[in-house]
Amino acid sequence: MSEPPDDFKPLRLSGGRFDEASVGTVGFPLEAIAELARYERLLIKVARELWRKENPHRTRAPKGFDEQLRLRLTTVTEGCVTPVLLRGQGDADRLFDPDSWMHRAQSSIAEALSAIVGEQQLPSAFPAAARHTLVQFGSSLRPDELCRIVDPSGTDVAYTQAARHHLVGIVASSEVTMDGTLVGRIGELDANRRTFRFSDRSGRRVEGSFRQTGLIAELRQFTDRDAVATFVRLTCRYSTDAEQRVEGIEDVEDVDPIVAADDPLGSRLRHLLELYDGWHDGDGLAPALTAIEWVRDFAAELTSEQLEPLVVGPTLEGGVLVEQQVAGTRWSLEIDPDGEVHAVTVPPEGTPAIEGIKDGEDAVSSLRALTP
Amino acid sequence: MSEHQEDVELEPCEFVLEDDAERLWRQVHPEFVQGHVVLAGAFVGTPTARSKVSTVRSSVRTAKQAFDHHTTLGLTSAGSWAITVDEMNVAGCQAIDDAACEGVETPGHSYIDMRGLSKPARKLARATLAQRATQRGRQFPGVGLTGRSSDRRP
Structure with a gap:
């Protein structure tokens, strides 16, 4: 296990109240100190969730996990205001490496806020359970203030109230x-x-x-x-x-x-499952799952000779067509997304016919009727 | 066909095609073609007019010209298939020329009119037209080209 770092500088603050501090007034404005507490809460929450993801068999984090990650403010450096933090010390007899989890959480937070600043969605790796805690961080920043979030490699991203509004929008509308x-x-x-x-x-x-x-x-x-x-x-x-x-x-x-790929007509049915709304130059609904399953069950009743000439395609309204044209005779089975099914037979000459189909067995009979 | 559509009033800029032998080109999306078989789904109109199926008159444009115009608009086509006016009538539909109508910019534009047909009659008509188009085969492009715009020669 690594030793705790001498100092920890995950944030740098500038603008507004922080500039006043840097140009003459020593220290950290007390009214902004709540942000440090929010950062600590966020860091612990993210670390705990990351630990849980890696330890799915454990229902709770190890004893002393939170305490080992608690931060203390030791110094404020000049220039732009940089709080220097120190990870809490405690029981050395521990079963985890707090510095490792602290750095992983720091990295995850920086990555998430970098995505937000870039007006993207939160990374999928960011723990969903920590989203609301992430939203709370930065809530007291004023419009002219900026918080640089630093990752363990020293790279930073400028987080502002404007970026936070984007995050609020994502979480409020997406959770x-x-x-x-x-x-x-x-x-x-x-x-x-x-x-x-x-x-x-x-x-x-x-x-x-x-x-x-x-x-x-x-x-x-x-x-x-x-x-x-x-x-x-x-x-x-x-x-x-x-x-x-x-x-x-x-x-x-x-x-x-x-x-499955080796199901009868499996290849075509899998293709239909991959079609999305708008597949026909912006028109065309994705085929309904019920229609696809109907065809799957129907195909399971057919012999390989019956399957061979069949072609399968979508309808614009979200249904499925199963058709064949053998010796000039067209047989067309249409499964509507609402479950209504019809079979049409068009002979090379003469009058075509349409019949309602109750179930797969009925459809098999209709297809068999084509064979003399 | 057992059912013919009820009379539907045409616009002044439209007229019924009466040369039974004339072919009309239908552009077919690749999802509606497998092997040599054109599926009945190829004979469905746009979202605003599902019962008006666009075609182009062979007396005005070739199968290639119809295909080129369609794909130049950024629309996908596996090629031009053909249906005669007589086949449409037998299927219970009418062939209507609407090229002179306002907003119609496709040269030789016409449509298969399925308005007034019941839902089962429309299914019959689509399967019948798909059967005829399949029997005749693709008219453009020829063998060796899929008809997708990416396969087109410069």
């Missing part, structure tokens, strides 16, 4: 957590940490975690970094950002396969 289902692919699984990588239908990749050890085997059987990974439905708790994109998965209750 939506919900229970529901997500469809996508599992690309990586870390059984020890109980985390995984997940790509949703749009290909957006997010981090996921889960509590039940019983899910490890189930998730593992669907985990594949390759593009042919099975599409699955996760019943889970997840968060979304301001644009309702999935931000992260907090816990998983269940996982079910939807379409």
Whole structure:
């Protein structure tokens, strides 16, 4: 374990009240000292959440974790006002390295605020549970004041009230957590940490975690970094950002396969799962999952000879078409997103016909009727 | 066809095409073509007019010109397929020339009119037109080109 650093200078303050201090009035304006307390609270919160992520089997941080990371103000250097802080000392008989966690938290905070200053979303690695604490930091800064956030390498980013407003907007509008289902692919699984990588239908990749050890085997059987990974439905708790994109998965209750690469018509159905709203030059809804599953179940009832001539495509309204044209005869099965299904048969000559289809068995009968 | 559409009033700038043999070019998005099969979904109109399916008259533009115009607008096409006026009529639709209408900038523009058809009749018409287009095959580009704009020769 490393020794505690002699000093710790994660912030530099300038402008407004801090300039007055630098040009003659010695010290740190007391009314601004709350920001140092907020920084300490943020540092501890982020460190604790990072520790939890790395130790999913532990329900709480080690004894003395917070105390070891508490900061004390020892000096204020001149120039731009730089509070010199010292990490708290305490029980040396500890099972973790407080300096390591302090630097990791410092780095995570600097990275997050750098993204905010760049008007980007918070990095996915930044702990969701620390977002509100991050928002509180800097709340007393005045419009003409600036706080330079320094990372462990010495690189800094200028954080202002204007940048903080961007953060407030992100957190206020995006902190939506919900229970529901997500469809996508599992690309990586870390059984020890109980985390995984997940790509949703749009290909957006997010981090996921889960509590039940019983899910490890189930998730593992669907985990594949390759593009042919099975599409699955996760019943889970997840968060979304301001644009309702999935931000992260907090816990998983269940996982079910939807379409595997080797399923009948699997390749085409997987392609449909990757289509997004606007796929047709800005028009065209993403095919409904219910329609895709309907076709999957129908295809499972067919022989390889029946499957061979079938083609599968989307409809602009979010449905799915399954068609074939053999010896001039067109057979067209259309599954609407609302579950209504029709089959049309168009012979080379003569009158075409349309019939309502109740279920997959009905559709198989309709297709079989084409064969003399 | 068992059902013909009810009479729909045309704009003064529109008229019904009556040369049964005339071909109309339809640009088909790559998602609606697999192998040689054109899917019925290729015969659906725009969000503002799902029952008006755009085409271009062969008497005014070639299949290549129709394709080039479409892709120059930044729209995706796997190529030009053809349907005759007679085939549209048999499918229960009308072929309408609207090139003279305000706001229409595609030379030789026309459309397959499915207005007034019931939902099942529209499904029948689309499958019938897709069958005819598939039977005739792609008219432009020829073999070896996919029709995507990225494959076009300079």
